[in-house]
Amino acid sequence: MIFSAEEQFALQLDSEDPLRHFRQKFHLPLGKDDRPLIYFAGNSLGLMPKAARAIVEEELDNWAKLGVDAHHATGTPWYTYHEALREPTARLVGANSLEVIYMNSLTVNLHLMMATFYRPTKSRFKILMEEPAFPSDTYAIKTQIVHHGLDPKDALILARPRKNEFIIRTEDIVDLIQKHADQLAVVVLAGVNFFTGQLFDVERITAAAQAYGVVVGFDLAHAIGNVPLSLHDWNVDFAVWCSYKYLNAGPGAVAGAFVHQRHATNRKLPRLAGWFGNDPNTRFRLHLEPEFVPVSSADGWQISNPPIFAMAPLRASLAIFDDAGGMEALRTKSVRLTGYLEFLLAENGSKKFTVITPREPDARGCQLSILAHEHPKELLKELETAGVKCDFREPNVIRVAPTSLYNTFHEVWRFARILAQHQ
Ligand SMILES: *Cc1c(COP(=O)(O)O)cnc(C)c1O
Numbered sequence: 001m002i003f004s005a006e007e008q009f010a011l012q013l014d015s016e017d018p019l020r021h022f023r024q025k026f027h028l029p030l031g032k033d034d035r036p037l038i039y040f041a042g043n044s045l046g047l048m049p050k051a052a053r054a055i056v057e058e059e060l061d062n063w064a065k066l067g068v069d070a071h072h073a074t075g076t077p078w079y080t081y082h083e084a085l086r087e088p089t090a091r092l093v094g095a096n097s098l099e100v101i102y103m104n105s106l107t108v109n110l111h112l113m114m115a116t117f118y119r120p121t122k123s124r125f126k127i128l129m130e131e132p133a134f135p136s137d138t139y140a141i142k143t144q145i146v147h148h149g150l151d152p153k154d155a156l157i158l159a160r161p162r163k164n165e166f167i168i169r170t171e172d173i174v175d176l177i178q179k180h181a182d183q184l185a186v187v188v189l190a191g192v193n194f195f196t197g198q199l200f201d202v203e204r205i206t207a208a209a210q211a212y213g214v215v216v217g218f219d220l221a222h223a224i225g226n227v228p229l230s231l232h233d234w235n236v237d238f239a240v241w242c243s244y245k246y247l248n249a250g251p252g253a254v255a256g257a258f259v260h261q262r263h264a265t266n267r268k269l270p271r272l273a274g275w276f277g278n279d280p281n282t283r284f285r286l287h288l289e290p291e292f293v294p295v296s297s298a299d300g301w302q303i304s305n306p307p308i309f310a311m312a313p314l315r316a317s318l319a320i321f322d323d324a325g326g327m328e329a330l331r332t333k334s335v336r337l338t339g340y341l342e343f344l345l346a347e348n349g350s351k352k353f354t355v356i357t358p359r360e361p362d363a364r365g366c367q368l369s370i371l372a373h374e375h376p377k378e379l380l381k382e383l384e385t386a387g388v389k390c391d392f393r394e395p396n397v398i399r400v401a402p403t404s405l406y407n408t409f410h411e412v413w414r415f416a417r418i419l420a421q422h423q
Contacts, residue, residue, distance in 0.1 A: 001336060003343040010413035013340070019333050019404055022324055025049055026248070026406045031387040038411045038418075040390040043194075043222060043367050043401035046248030049320055052313035059312050076315075078308050082299075085311065088318035089256060091326055093220070093239065094230035098265070098297035099258050102311060103276075103304075106221055106242035106255040107136045110188075112301055113238045113257060114144045115272045117215045118186050125150055126180055128187045128209075130168055131158040134194045137219055141188060157184070166356035166371075167363070168193075170201045174208045181212035189216075191223025191239075195393055197357035197367035197401075199227055203234040210235065221245060224256070226334070226365040226403075228327040231258050238263070246366075246403065247321075249314040254307055259298040267294045274303030320405065333404040335361045340409055341368055341402060344416035353379075356397070367401040369393075370419075382422040388415055 003009070014020055026047040028036035039047060059078075062070040071079045082102055090097045103109065118127065125148070129141055145155045157180055159173045177184060187209045192199045206216045217238040223229060225246030231239055239258040243249035263269055273292045275283055277300045282289040294300030324330055338361070345355060345368070353372045358364045372379050376396040383390060383398070390400045402412055 001339065003340050005344060005347045005413075007410075007413055010340075010409040013336070013409035017333060017409070019324055019329065020408070022320065022404075023406045023408065025051070025320055028406065029389065033387070035387065038388045038407075038415050040388065040400040040402055040407065040411075040415065042248070042403040042406070043226075043245055043399060044391050045244055045251060046225075046246055046317075046403070047406055048250065049248055049313065049316045051316035051319070052250065055316045056309060056312045059308050078306075081308055081311055082306055084315055085318060088322055092224060092229070092318075092321060093241075093256075093258055094228070094234075095232045095258055096261060099232060099261055100256060101259075101298040101302060102243070102254045102256050102314065103302050103306065104255055105252065106219070106240055107140050109240040109255050109257045110137060110140045110217075110219065111144065112272055112303075113217055113240060113259075114140070114186070114188075116263075116269050116301070117217060117238055118144055118148070119270070120145075120148050120150060120155070120185055124183055124185045126155050126157055126183045126185060128157045128159060128173075128176055128180065128184060128189075130173075130189050130193065130200075131160045132193075132195050133190065134219070134221065137188070137190075159189075166196050167198050167358050168200075170204060173200075173205055177205075177209050177212065177214065181214070184209070184212065184214045187214055187216045189218055191218050191220040191229070192226060192365045192367070194222050195369060195397065195399075197222075197364050197369050197399070199223070199358070199362070199364050201363075202229070202231075202236060206234050206236050210237075222365065222367070225321065225327075225330075226367075228331050232260065236260060243314050243317075247314065248317045248405070250310070252310065253314055254310045257298060257301060259301060264298045264300070265296045267296055267300065271301055272303065276302035276305055324405065330404040334366045334402075337402045337404065337407065337409065337412060338364070338366050338368060341400070341412045341416065344413065345370070345419070348416060348420040350420070353398075365401075366403055367399055370398045370400065372396050372398060379422060383415075383418060386418045386422070388418060 031037045086097045089100045142152045209216045215237045220241035224241040242255045243253040279293040380392045
């Protein structure tokens with residue numbers, strides 16, 4: 001697509017945007033002038049779907065009116081509440097419905113998946129992850145290693161960008177896999193890196209590792225709801241994600257996990273168990289059935305009864321993704337929106353910052369990471385004063401994530417103009 005830096009062009013793109021009506025489905029935070037902020041922080045906390053309030057209130061009402069009976073009452077009984085999330089989520093991540101489950105929060109799910117899939121032996125004990133990774137993932141992986149009596153110095157391998165580069169080359173990841181093939185147990189990477197916005201080649205990396213019998217898991221915190229995924233077909237072993245970023249399900253919303261069918265149906269796999277992972281046929285026989293019999297699906301990794309109030313907004317949010325036509329439709333707009341942002345930043349031609357996100361649309365999601373060479377914190381302050389909500393990552397990166405569901409081309413245009421004025 002040929003872009004233009006004229007304001008009229010941005011307005012034109014908005015008027016032709018088939019998804020433009022979805023913005024009205026969200027509460028847009030207002031700035032000091034009572035105008036909506038240019039909210040480019042959906043990679044941090046997605047905006048609240050207007051439908052979320054009613055859906056949460058419905059469950060509060062059910063609690064008020066029905067008490068414990070709400071677990072089995074008509075409508076959306078709490079006991080099977082997660083079933084309503086299954087199909088729309090399977091569509092988002094490219095899974096079949098037995099492979100996905102919502103439970104806990106993201107880092108907890110990463111630990112639970114590692115409890116199953118990281119079973120180090122004397123010869124195979126290493127984990128490969130990326131650097132920089134989100135700190136919670138680094139803490140989780142390092143403590144997993146320590147938990148098994150090993151030392152991260154020996155067991156942790158980091159895939160890094162080359163000197164003077166920001167992006168981790170796929171061939172370098174594959175080289176590391178091959179170099180450590182005999183000792184490598186698990187590869188854990190982000191789908192989209194939180195810092196640079198790099199979208200990893202999930203399919204190729206998975207195939208490269210599995211060729212050596214290595215298990216491959218992905219943290220999709222920045223990928224789900226952002227880019228199309230085909231976890232089942234790509235043969236990914238496991239994945240985890242949170243729901244409060246691009247999924248717009250609210251702060252601390254219940255997180256998700258994917259376990260590939262070939263593992264999900266394997267009841268022999270070790271796991272950290274709780275009663276909600278147990279076969280529903282015997283779950284309520286309680287102390288009469290002390291033997292844990294896992295459900296033969298991703299549900300078998302559930303531990304506790306699900307947090308209904310944290311799940312309710314997710315129902316509202318997932319319905320929006322379906323209404324919008326799913327990830328393919330959203331991605332078409334997203335590629336254009338971010339491409340337009342990149343174009344306008346290049347038009348400004350500033351030497352004061354560098355976009356460190358990959359240039360190829362296939363190698364990124366919606367986020368652009370802007371490395372400010374001078375006074376990054378002041379620049380961020382100026383953006384905020386001008387009504388932009390984005391975020392800052394130490395030491396000098398401003399992350400902007402225009403989303404297909406609630407951002408506009410005109411906001412991208414205004415953002416680029418504000419940035420140009422303040423550099
Ligand atoms: C947002 C994010 C987290 C946050 O973890 P929680 O357990 O939800 O607090 C972890 N990892 C990555 C990669 C993230 O982007």
